[in-house]
Amino acid sequence: MRDAGENRTQGASEIMKNIGVIGAGQMGCGIAHVSALAGYHVHIYDLSKDRIEGALATINGNLARQVSSNKLSDEDRNSALSRITGSADVNDLAPMDMVIEAATEDESVKRKIYAQVCPVLKPEALLATNTSSLSITRLAAATDRPERFMGIHFMNPVPLMKLVELVRGIATDEPTFRAAKEYVVALEKTATVAEDFPAFIVNRILLPMINEAIYTLYEGVGSVEAIDTAMRLGANHPMGPLQLADFIGLDTCLSIMQVLHDGLADSKYRPCPLLVKYVEAGWLGRKSGRGFYDYRGEVPVPTR
Known part of the structure; x- marks a missing residue:
């Protein structure tokens, strides 16, 4: 267990102290969690x-689990919680050094969020997006910075995940990139630099694999259980591709495949019709209780 005396706050950037997070969903929670542990003051904004x-x-519960598994001291947990605030008032983002x-x-x-948030931010504040697939250059053009x-x-x-992809748009300046990299290092994570192409590195490789697994199911090559077992035991993946798709969210999977298909104009990225059907069904x-598995009982059961 990390000794509280080691002081997690020493990793926080001398330039950036206050981090804003837009969105109180799963990703926003996680970003706030790790930022507060690294010594940043974090403000979560959501409507x-x-x-x-x-x-x-959720953050309180996740930090408590880290304490119970001896990955964190109770003192560090309480200190991190004291650095997190939240509100539904966009003006509370005004003091932030960087907003994600x-x-x-x-x-x-x-784009609607940027139109609302940019006028509130101080001129020197950095603005970042956690997008998993969309063009950074195009999103940047919708901002004032x-x-x-x-x-x-x-x-x-x-x-839990150690990797963070850093993606510059065509206009991103070097000080912004350096500040973002310093922030990622302060979180004790590994940064990898990706060029601004659809889905970047991880999802450019991962999502077509998941989509192909769905095609394999769609074409009757194997059942849900057979496909996931084959990839867990045959390729040593910790989680089968259909199980992973359910974890990511099938709507997110479909969105990324559509970005790849539209952005790269290659038929190999065409979303599987079965993926589309599942999303249309809700x-x-x-997160919705059903996908390639039904999660409404005590044990997940394949739906096909």
């Missing part, structure tokens, strides 16, 4: 007060 309260409760948008993977939603805008793509679940995976 829903209920979601903010839920996010704070972690809203839904929908470009129109993100394209030079101080970039992609900081965390993996899910944020507290079977989005774990």
